[in-house]
Amino acid sequence: MSNIPQELLYTKEHEWAKTEPGKVVAIGVTDHAQDLLGEIVYVELPEVNTEVTKDETFGVIESTKSVSDLYAPISGIVTEVNAIAVDGPEVVNEDPYEEGWLIKIQPSDPAELDDLMTADQYETFVDANS
Amino acid sequence: MGTARQTALYACHQKAGARFVDFGGWDMPVQYTGTLVEHAAVRNEGGIFDVSHMGEVVVRGSEAIEALNRLITNDLNRIGDGRAQYTVLCKPDGGIVDDLIIYRVSETELFLCVNASNREKDFNWIQKHLTGNAEATDESDEWSQIALQGPIASGLLAQVIGDPALAEMRPFRFVDRQWNGHMLRIATTGYTGSGGFEIYLPNTAAPALWEALLEAGSPLGLIPAGLGARDTLRLEKGYCLYGNDIDETTSPLEAGLQWVVRLEKDQFMGADALRAQKESGIHRKLVGFMLEGRGIARAHCPIFVGEEKIGTVTSGNMSPMLKKAIGMAYVSVEHSAPGSQIEVEIRGRKVAAVVQTLPFL
Numbered sequence: 001m002s003n004i005p006q007e008l009l010y011t012k013e014h015e016w017a018k019t020e021p022g023k024v025v026a027i028g029v030t031d032h033a034q035d036l037l038g039e040i041v042y043v044e045l046p047e048v049n050t051e052v053t054k055d056e057t058f059g060v061i062e063s064t065k066s067v068s069d070l071y072a073p074i075s076g077i078v079t080e081v082n083a084i085a086v087d088g089p090e091v092v093n094e095d096p097y098e099e100g101w102l103i104k105i106q107p108s109d110p111a112e113l114d115d116l117m118t119a120d121q122y123e124t125f126v127d128a129n130s
Numbered sequence: 131m132g133t134a135r136q137t138a139l140y141a142c143h144q145k146a147g148a149r150f151v152d153f154g155g156w157d158m159p160v161q162y163t164g165t166l167v168e169h170a171a172v173r174n175e176g177g178i179f180d181v182s183h184m185g186e187v188v189v190r191g192s193e194a195i196e197a198l199n200r201l202i203t204n205d206l207n208r209i210g211d212g213r214a215q216y217t218v219l220c221k222p223d224g225g226i227v228d229d230l231i232i233y234r235v236s237e238t239e240l241f242l243c244v245n246a247s248n249r250e251k252d253f254n255w256i257q258k259h260l261t262g263n264a265e266a267t268d269e270s271d272e273w274s275q276i277a278l279q280g281p282i283a284s285g286l287l288a289q290v291i292g293d294p295a296l297a298e299m300r301p302f303r304f305v306d307r308q309w310n311g312h313m314l315r316i317a318t319t320g321y322t323g324s325g326g327f328e329i330y331l332p333n334t335a336a337p338a339l340w341e342a343l344l345e346a347g348s349p350l351g352l353i354p355a356g357l358g359a360r361d362t363l364r365l366e367k368g369y370c371l372y373g374n375d376i377d378e379t380t381s382p383l384e385a386g387l388q389w390v391v392r393l394e395k396d397q398f399m400g401a402d403a404l405r406a407q408k409e410s411g412i413h414r415k416l417v418g419f420m421l422e423g424r425g426i427a428r429a430h431c432p433i434f435v436g437e438e439k440i441g442t443v444t445s446g447n448m449s450p451m452l453k454k455a456i457g458m459a460y461v462s463v464e465h466s467a468p469g470s471q472i473e474v475e476i477r478g479r480k481v482a483a484v485v486q487t488l489p490f491l
Contacts, residue, residue, distance in 0.1 A: 038149075038161060038164060038165060038358070039165060039166045041166070041426070041448040042424075042426050042448060042455075064166070064361075064450075065160065065165065065361075067426075
């Protein structure tokens with residue numbers, strides 16, 4: 001059973017979003033995602049100040065056997081990129097919700113967060129698609 | 131498309147928590163604990179692989195050696211009984227039908243191990259083209275195969291089989307041994323480059339040997355390893371994977387396999403084309419490369435020097451031991467020397483890379 005923290009929001013692409021103080025939204029991949037991917041060996045993330053658009057790709061996450069696109073759950077500007085994930089991608093497997101965060105976005109339209117799933121909705125989604 | 135086939139070890143893999151993938155119509159373990167963990171285990175201690183999906187073709191007859199010699203590029207007269215030889219089968223135009231290992235059981239019996247994806251193709255090819263007193267039988271369904279690879283393999287197998295001589299076997303040899311009422315064909319061949327054995331055995335014997343090896347080997351660090359690790363292990367050694375690095379459009383001379391092509395042999399399928407190619411020179415060459423920038427090269431990535439496309443990646447991945455992105459590619463001969471600077475285009479972005487000698491480690 002994968003870990004699905006209650007306080008986060010989720011996408012169908014198995015990503016999580018967390019609003020932080022100052023309205024910045026942190027983004028990462030879920031425990032279910034890192035399990036599906038296997039050991040992650042490479043992460044490609046955008047530079048700070050890049051504009052990202054909801055539902056469009058912003059990067060790539062790779063294991064030995066797979067290459068998966070990362071999709072922006074909301075639109076906005078990238079304010080921070082996790083250097084630890086870039087230099088040691090295994091942190092995404094080990095701690096996908098905390099140390100393994102990927103980027104932070106200053107949202108251009110906070111209402112887009114309403115389109116994301118709650119933890120319970122994501123759990124149902126994962127069960128239905130397993 | 132029917133349902134996928136399972137090997138005799140399927141239940142063992144389920145018990146070990148394997149994640150399965152379809153490989154050529156077979157449900158095979160791609161990983162158990164993780165491809166990186168399994169890769170490291172093979173290099174440092176040992177890994178045990180189920181490779182029962184591979185094919186076995188036996189050629190028998192009073193003219194078996196000469197008949198098969200007319201189909202392969204290597205020369206079976208160079209090996210005696212109890213030895214193995216790596217070779218390719220070529221079409222008349224020099225393109226590779228498959229790469230395979232031939233085990234010389236006797237002057238009248240040759241045991242061939244062929245790629246899982248080419249089982250039917252190879253058997254049909256051999257059967258169609260054999261001439262003289264020689265006959266081929268497809269024994270793939272009768273044989274399972276377990277690969278035991280890594281530094282602990284020789285001592286471990288000697289102990290489990292109860293034959294100390296197994297630990298002293300030199301590479302590319304094989305012996306038939308009785309174990310648990312079954313005959314095992316134990317060969318010092320492998321696809322990881324870390325030493326060890328490939329063991330051919332009846333399907334009914336496979337689960338017992340798998341369990342016995344794991345029971346005795348776990349305390350020494352032996353773990354089950356899947357196809358994911360198998361691929362990164364062979365890539366670090368620069369071993370070809372049929373379908374990626376070699377296929378019917380590539381010749382062994384282009385693929386760096388000239389060492390298994392005996393052009394001085396009398397006559398064999400593809401000889402004329404290969405002699406002509408050697409005469410005029412090859413235009414492209416299979417090389418190893420390492421990325422200098424960030425990224426992982428994968429099969430089909432184009433390769434550039436300046437604005438000119440000069441090649442294509444055939445295999446690529448992150449090397450677990452080197453922690454660098456490595457790969458194999460066909461490049462035009464002008465850019466094939468080790469040290470040549472090239473660029474690999476990954477998702478529209480060109481990444482600097484340098485041609486390397488093989489193996490990578």
